[in-house]
Amino acid sequence: MRVGILSIQHESNTFLPAVTTYDSFRSCHLYTGDAIRAAYGASHHELGGFLTGLASADIEAVPIYAAWANPSGTITADACQRLTSELFAALEQTEQTKGPLDGFLIAPHGAAVGESEPDFDGAWIGELRRRVGPDRPIISTLDPHGNLSPRMVAACTAMIAYRSNPHLDQRDRGLEAARLMARTLRGEVRPTMAACFPPLAINIERQLTSASPCRELYELANEQLSRPGVLGNSVMLGFPYSDVAEMGSSLIAITDYDPALAQQLANELGQHLWLRRLEFRGQLTSVERAVQRAMSIPGPIGLLDMGDNVGGGSPGDSTLLLHAIIQAGVTSALAVIYDAPAVEQAVAARVGGKLTLSVGGQTDRQHGAPVTDEATVLSLHDGHFSESEARHGGRTQYDQGRSAVIKLRSGPTILLTSLRMPPFSLAQITSCGLIPQDFQLIVIKGVHAPVAAYAPVCRELIRVDTGGVTCADMTRLPFTRRRQPLFPFDDGFEWSP
Numbered sequence: 001m002r003v004g005i006l007s008i009q010h011e012s013n014t015f016l017p018a019v020t021t022y023d024s025f026r027s028c029h030l031y032t033g034d035a036i037r038a039a040y041g042a043s044h045h046e047l048g049g050f051l052t053g054l055a056s057a058d059i060e061a062v063p064i065y066a067a068w069a070n071p072s073g074t075i076t077a078d079a080c081q082r083l084t085s086e087l088f089a090a091l092e093q094t095e096q097t098k099g100p101l102d103g104f105l106i107a108p109h110g111a112a113v114g115e116s117e118p119d120f121d122g123a124w125i126g127e128l129r130r131r132v133g134p135d136r137p138i139i140s141t142l143d144p145h146g147n148l149s150p151r152m153v154a155a156c157t158a159m160i161a162y163r164s165n166p167h168l169d170q171r172d173r174g175l176e177a178a179r180l181m182a183r184t185l186r187g188e189v190r191p192t193m194a195a196c197f198p199p200l201a202i203n204i205e206r207q208l209t210s211a212s213p214c215r216e217l218y219e220l221a222n223e224q225l226s227r228p229g230v231l232g233n234s235v236m237l238g239f240p241y242s243d244v245a246e247m248g249s250s251l252i253a254i255t256d257y258d259p260a261l262a263q264q265l266a267n268e269l270g271q272h273l274w275l276r277r278l279e280f281r282g283q284l285t286s287v288e289r290a291v292q293r294a295m296s297i298p299g300p301i302g303l304l305d306m307g308d309n310v311g312g313g314s315p316g317d318s319t320l321l322l323h324a325i326i327q328a329g330v331t332s333a334l335a336v337i338y339d340a341p342a343v344e345q346a347v348a349a350r351v352g353g354k355l356t357l358s359v360g361g362q363t364d365r366q367h368g369a370p371v372t373d374e375a376t377v378l379s380l381h382d383g384h385f386s387e388s389e390a391r392h393g394g395r396t397q398y399d400q401g402r403s404a405v406i407k408l409r410s411g412p413t414i415l416l417t418s419l420r421m422p423p424f425s426l427a428q429i430t431s432c433g434l435i436p437q438d439f440q441l442i443v444i445k446g447v448h449a450p451v452a453a454y455a456p457v458c459r460e461l462i463r464v465d466t467g468g469v470t471c472a473d474m475t476r477l478p479f480t481r482r483r484q485p486l487f488p489f490d491d492g493f494e495w496s497p
Contacts, residue, residue, distance in 0.1 A: 001185050002060040003178075004094065004101040005036065005050050008124060008184075011071035011145060012113035013241040013313025015469040015477055016218055017364070019115070020072045021394050022079040029068040032090050036063035045394030046141040049174020050105045057182035062101060065090045070420055071313040077116035084124050088131065090382065103137040103181055104128065107174075111239035118244045118481070122151035127157040133148015137184045137191075139177045143167065144237040144351035145207075145312075148195060148250040157184065158191040158254045161234035163218065165209045166424075166452045170394035180231065180254075189232055192263035193254045196270035199495055200487035201248040203282035205463050205472045207237045208448050213279035220272055221295025224265050229256050233265060239313050240474040243481045249273060267497030276497055282472050287324045291441075293462060295330060299440035302458035304447055307468030308367060311392070311422035311449045312337075314470045319368035321362040321466060322412060326371065334434060335443035340418040344420050346377045346404035353377045357406065359414055367468045375406040375414075383417060385431035390422045392449035405432050413439070424448060426453040445470070 010020060031039050040047035047066060054061040054426075065087040095101060106125065114120040129138060142148075142161040153159065160177050162169050183189045202214075209218055221233050234252040251273070253265035273280070285293075294301035308318030316338035325333045337360045349355045354376050361370035383400040401419030408414065415432055423444050429436065436457040438441060444450045447463060447470075455461060465472055475489055485493045 001102045002062050002098070003181055004091065004104045005047065005061060005179045006091070006104060006128070007064045007066040007089060007107035008087065008112065009068040009107060009109040010075060010112040011109050011143070011239060011313060012074050013071060013469055014072035014074050014113055014243045015241055016313050018073045020069055020075045020079060022082045024069040024072060025067045025079065025172060028070055028494045029066065031066045033063060036066045041067070043396050044171045044390040045175050046107050046170045046174030046177070047172040047390060050178050053175040053178025054181070057178065059185070060184055062094060062098065064094050070422070071311055074314065075112060075114045075120060077114065077472055080114035080117055080120055081199070084127065084285065087124065088127070091331050101136070102185055103139070104132065105140060105177055105181055106140045108142065110138060110142045110148065110236070110494055111242050112296070112345065113242050113244055118149060119149045119246060120256050121146070122149040122155070125155045126151050126430065137181060137190065139178055139181050141173050142234065142236065143439045144235060145239045146236055147242055147246040147248065148197070148236045149240050153195045156193065158193050158232065159234065159252055160232055161252065163209065164482045165207055165237065165448050166392040166450070166453055168392070169392065171390070176232070179241060188280055189231060190255050190257040192257055192259045193252060194259060194266045196251045196266035196453065196497055198249065198267060198270040198274045199483065199485055200274065200277050200280070201238050201240050201474060202280045203283040203472060203474065204447050205284065206280045206497065211252055213276055217269070217272055221269060224253070224268070229261055231256055233269065235269065239469055241477070243479050245481055245483055247482050248486060258273070271471070277455050281488055284472055285462060286465055287320060290462045290464040291324050291328050291330070294494050295328065295443050299332070300436050300442050300460055301440065301459050302444050302454045302461040304450065304461055305443055305445045305466050306447050306463055306472040307466030307470055308445045309447050309470035310420055310445045312470040314468055315363035315367060316420045316445055317360040317362050317367060318445070318466065318468055319371050321464065322360065322371055323368060325412055325441060326410045330441055332440040333412040334415070334441070335412060336415045336423065336428065336445065338417050340401070340419045340443070343402050343404050343416045343418045345458060346406055347380060349377050351379060351427070359416065371408070374409040378402050378405040378407055379433055383419065383430045385425065385427040387425035387427050391452055393422070398425060398428070400428065402431060405434065423450040424453060426457065
């Protein structure tokens with residue numbers, strides 16, 4: 001038996017003015033054939049789980065196409081067209097030269113939005129189903145920060161979302177998908193799937209799976225797995241930064257040829273979430289309160305900059321916390337800022353050089369004004385680093401571009417990068433010679449994704465209600481396409497599955 005592997009992954013923040021182009025994918029990860037095996041085989045990513053799981057089941061894995069770009073703005077129509085054309089051309093060529101495949105393991109993200117197709121994941125998965133017919137199994141992994149669509153559900157035999165946030169179980173979910181594929185192809189099970197779409201969106205601040213209120217929801221989901229006939233289930237936490245009709249949380253259940261049971265289980269999870277919806281509101285901490293708290297206790301203290309969450313598509317150059325830190329007179333502070341022109345100036349000044357720099361605040365004023373100060377260049381780096389542990393995103397090799405460590409006259413130390421990089425790995429800073437314990441405050445541009453990397457070195461992590469395109473209070477974002485009614489935007493209405 002032979003199973004094809006396909007993936008297009010992107011988390012699209014439609015509130016970001018900049019768009020995502022085809023070159024965005026080409027400069028990150030764009031592979032075909034055996035290059036996929038080389039790039040992902042040993043990784044913590046679900047594609048690595050696909051490859052290992054199929055091999056363990058004595059099924060030939062046939063890597064076909066894999067594309068990924070950093071979270072950013074809406075995908076251009078040209079990029080959508082080129083990505084799907086390449087994917088299906090690669091699939092056609094594979095089946096022409098090697099014969100028809102028995103099934104497909106696919107890895108979309110779940111929150112990809114195209115200019116021409118708001119439900120881009122549903123579009124390419126639906127086209128895959130149309131091309132391969134109704135009988136060949138398509139089993140998909142999903143990032144729980146996706147906005148599930150009925151079109152995605154209808155196209156797949158089964159869908160399996162990561163169960164942890166930070167996402168540390170991506171490889172495990174790939175292995176789970178491969179095992180289910182093997183059982184399906186051998187006729188041991190016949191997966192049937194159902195979904196529930198309660199009218200609510202979970203605040204990003206409340207999406208830590210190891211803490212209440214998510215913990216209790218996952219406890220119910222885990223208990224369901226022990227029931228007869230249940231093959232799997234998933235919680236889709238939702239991605240609140242895509243202005244699409246599907247935005248919100250959803251639940252998935254998979255049974256062994258029992259569609260009524262699948263719907264009953266998905267509805268049970270949906271009802272649990274709805275009845276506890278008030279617990280999923282954000283509990284927001286202002287910039288001023290966060291800085292005061294961080295100064296009053298022993299460090300290092302991590303300030304999670306929720307409004308500039310790079311893993312959610314934000315620009316990575318917000319200065320709101322940096323301004324507050326300087327104003328508070330904190331000198332022992334570290335922040336990472338994406339600012340390619342500032343890096344060029346630091347490189348020209350060389351190590352030990354002094355210059356006046358305007359740092360950050362290049363995207364727009366909702367992310368703060370530039371910080372202008374005299375700076376000393378402490379070190380220069382190529383920006384490449386590796387991560388051996390399982391971390392959010394599942395990748396092991398990173399490139400944040402040419403980077404410079406500078407110290408402002410006002411006190412804070414800044415790591416300037418020329419490529420936008422989410423803070424999933426502590427090696428982002430340690431590879432540049434920065435020691436977390438040397439700082440009282442560390443600004444971390446994320447919400448939950450950086451926790452696995454930074455919790456071991458920070459005495460406390462404080463989630464900060466900063467403004468920006470990933471602000472935690474989603475009601476402040478200018479939605480025009482969301483479904484109505486939808487909690488917490490709307491209240492005072494009733495719902496039942």
